[in-house]
Amino acid sequence: MTTLLVIDDDADFTQSIKSILVASGYSVETALNGNDGIRLAKQVKPALILLDVMMTYDTEGLDTARRLHEDPTTRTIPILCITGIHVARDLNKPLLPDLDWLPVESILEKPVKPEKLLKTIAELLRA
Amino acid sequence: MNASRKIILRLCRYRNILYRFRQYGTLSIFSEELAEALSLTAAQVRKDFSVFKIQGRKKAGYRVEGLIETFNHILEKTKIQKTILVGLNPLGIGLALDSLLSDNNIIVVAAFGETAELSRAHAMLPNLQIYSTDKLISFVRQEKIRHAILTVTTPLAQRALDQLMLAGVRSVLSLSPTELRVPKNCIYNTVNLVSEFDNLIYFTDHPAERKFSSR
Numbered sequence: 001m002t003t004l005l006v007i008d009d010d011a012d013f014t015q016s017i018k019s020i021l022v023a024s025g026y027s028v029e030t031a032l033n034g035n036d037g038i039r040l041a042k043q044v045k046p047a048l049i050l051l052d053v054m055m056t057y058d059t060e061g062l063d064t065a066r067r068l069h070e071d072p073t074t075r076t077i078p079i080l081c082i083t084g085i086h087v088a089r090d091l092n093k094p095l096l097p098d099l100d101w102l103p104v105e106s107i108l109e110k111p112v113k114p115e116k117l118l119k120t121i122a123e124l125l126r127a
Numbered sequence: 128m129n130a131s132r133k134i135i136l137r138l139c140r141y142r143n144i145l146y147r148f149r150q151y152g153t154l155s156i157f158s159e160e161l162a163e164a165l166s167l168t169a170a171q172v173r174k175d176f177s178v179f180k181i182q183g184r185k186k187a188g189y190r191v192e193g194l195i196e197t198f199n200h201i202l203e204k205t206k207i208q209k210t211i212l213v214g215l216n217p218l219g220i221g222l223a224l225d226s227l228l229s230d231n232n233i234i235v236v237a238a239f240g241e242t243a244e245l246s247r248a249h250a251m252l253p254n255l256q257i258y259s260t261d262k263l264i265s266f267v268r269q270e271k272i273r274h275a276i277l278t279v280t281t282p283l284a285q286r287a288l289d290q291l292m293l294a295g296v297r298s299v300l301s302l303s304p305t306e307l308r309v310p311k312n313c314i315y316n317t318v319n320l321v322s323e324f325d326n327l328i329y330f331t332d333h334p335a336e337r338k339f340s341s342r
Contacts, residue, residue, distance in 0.1 A: 058289075059286055059293065062289050090265070100309070
């Protein structure tokens, strides 16, 4: 069974995402902050990481993505960023993957529709 | 036109030295005179000028006033440029206290620091808006700030830069000694004072290895 890791400090969001993913046949691990997420990523070697941006501080997801990308044991795991920072901080520019600054494969805006989420995950797992 | 960072830095030096020439009453100047004053070659000066389509007059050189006007226009010195300062350590406070920036139409409109730095900053910079870094994104968005100066010397420098990028700041001058990850679309200049001094020490101790090149 394909294992996915969700790193997000919003426990309600994490549980609802987990329900959707489990119902779609994935095994799901969850972490509520970047440090726990990195530790779990090393342990379970998920096929994909779903990562929030705003956690303990506004940019924790950026730090977490970089640390995962720098670590040879986790750098090949694709990361899907799921963030609500645009609404929360009234940002006017879309976040884009950037190899050095934001090393993630794809970015989705919260709220994300389950069909869109599952489609993006399937595409990233195929890549 | 294809202007490199080095050309723009030289343009600033031309502009500064032209003000001095003007102060002495010089009306016209040749590329050779500018080159000599700045330890460059006349060919380099003419090449830089040609990038901006600046033409001299045969046997009369360039008009000093005209050059100053042109450089001020190119460097947007006729407009006031708003910036913010991130980092209320002594380096940041010193920069905010000095008139170096304001004398050059660069106005620090607010400064941001960690909670522990705020009370000292308020006392030393009573006329400046001082905020905690957690207000950074909202301030930048509200005031439409495009430029920032970063003096944070701790590991929090990256976090501060990330906030600036998320908020939409387009260019950053970093005086932080920390190597920072910068998005591709950010215009980022960094001056690492320690590295610059290490460079001086090295070439002081190894003078024979110093190559003379256009600055």
